Amino acid sequence: MSFFFTSVTSFDYFLPFHSHEQMFCDKTVLDIGCGGGGKTCYYATYGPKK
Amino acid sequence: MIGIDIVPHYAEEGNEFAKKKGLDHLVSFMTGDAARMDFPDNTFDTIIMNDAMEHVGEPEKTLEECFRVLKPGWHLYINFPPYYHPYGAHLSDAIGIPWVHALFSEQALIDAYKKLVRDLPDGSDRIAFRFDKLPDGRDTISYINRMTIKRFRKIQQGVVQPAVYQREIPLRNQLQALAKLPATREFFVKMVVCVYQKAK
Numbered sequence: 381m382s383f384f385f386t387s388v389t390s391f392d393y394f395l396p397f398h399s400h401e402q403m404f405c406d407k408t409v410l411d412i413g414c415g416g417g418g419k420t421c422y423y424a425t426y427g428p429k430k
Numbered sequence: 431m432i433g434i435d436i437v438p439h440y441a442e443e444g445n446e447f448a449k450k451k452g453l454d455h456l457v458s459f460m461t462g463d464a465a466r467m468d469f470p471d472n473t474f475d476t477i478i479m480n481d482a483m484e485h486v487g488e489p490e491k492t493l494e495e496c497f498r499v500l501k502p503g504w505h506l507y508i509n510f511p512p513y514y515h516p517y518g519a520h521l522s523d524a525i526g527i528p529w530v531h532a533l534f535s536e537q538a539l540i541d542a543y544k545k546l547v548r549d550l551p552d553g554s555d556r557i558a559f560r561f562d563k564l565p566d567g568r569d570t571i572s573y574i575n576r577m578t579i580k581r582f583r584k585i586q587q588g589v590v591q592p593a594v595y596q597r598e599i600p601l602r603n604q605l606q607a608l609a610k611l612p613a614t615r616e617f618f619v620k621m622v623v624c625v626y627q628k629a630k
Contacts (some may be wrong), residue, residue, distance in 0.1 A: 391480055393597065397594075400545070403507065405618070407474075409476045410473075410499065411477075413434075413435055413437045415435055417447040420448075428456060
C-alpha cells in the first residue's frame with residue numbers, strides 16, 4: 381500500500397459490506413475526485429476492466 | 431477504470447503516475463465536473479467517491495449524475511469526513527488545532543492560513559487551491575462544501591435509490607457514545623460511510 385500512499389485507506393470502511401475484490405475486480409470503475417491518482421492506482425491493482 | 435477530477439492538473443499527474451506504476455493499461459485520468467459528466471447512461475459497475483463528497487460544488491446534482499452513469503444493480507460507494515470532524519475545514523496542513531473551524535470565523539481562518547503558508551515555496555498554490563472570492567469580494571473557503579451529517583442526511587431524502595449500507599464511524603471506539611448523541615454527533619464522527627445500489 382505504501383507503494384501508492386502512506387495514509388490509512390479510508391475506503392477500508394466499506395470492507396464490512398464488500399471486499400476490495402467485489403468493489404473493483406473485473407468492474408468498470410469510475411473514481412470521482414481522484415486527485416493525483418494515488419488511490420485510483422491502488423484500486424487498479426485489484427484488476428478492474430480498462 | 432477512469433479517475434475524474436475537476437482540478438485540471440490532476441489528469442496529467444494521474445496519467446503520469448499510472449504510467450510510472452505500470453498501470454496505464456488499466457486506468458486513465460480525465461478532467462471533468464462530476465455534476466456534468468459526458469459518459470453515457472449505465473456505463474459503470476462501481477463508482478467510488480472516497481473523501482470526495484465534502485468537496486463537490488453541487489452534491490445533489492453529482493449524486494444524480496452518479497446514478498445516471500451507474501449500471502442498474504451496481505454500487506456507488508461514498509465516504510467522507512463530516513464538516514465538524516476535528517480537521518473538517520481541511521486546513522490542517524497549516525492549522526493543526528482540532529475543531530478550529532467551530533471556534534473561529536471563516537475570515538479569521540483564511541487570514542491565519544494565508545499568514546502561515548505565504549512564505550512557503552508552494553504557499554500561493556495552497557492559497558489558490560483552497561480559497562475563492564465571493565461576488566461581494568469577501569474570501570471564502572471554496573475547497574469544501576461544509577458537508578455536515580445533517581446536510582447529507584437531508585440530501586439523501588431526495589435520493590430514490592436504496593442505500594444498502596450505512597455507518598457513522600466514531601473518532602475513537604471509546605467515543606462511540608458521543609458520536610451517537612444528537613448534540614455532539616457532528617463533532618465526534620470521523621467518517622460517514624454509505625453504499626447505494628442502483629435499482630434494477
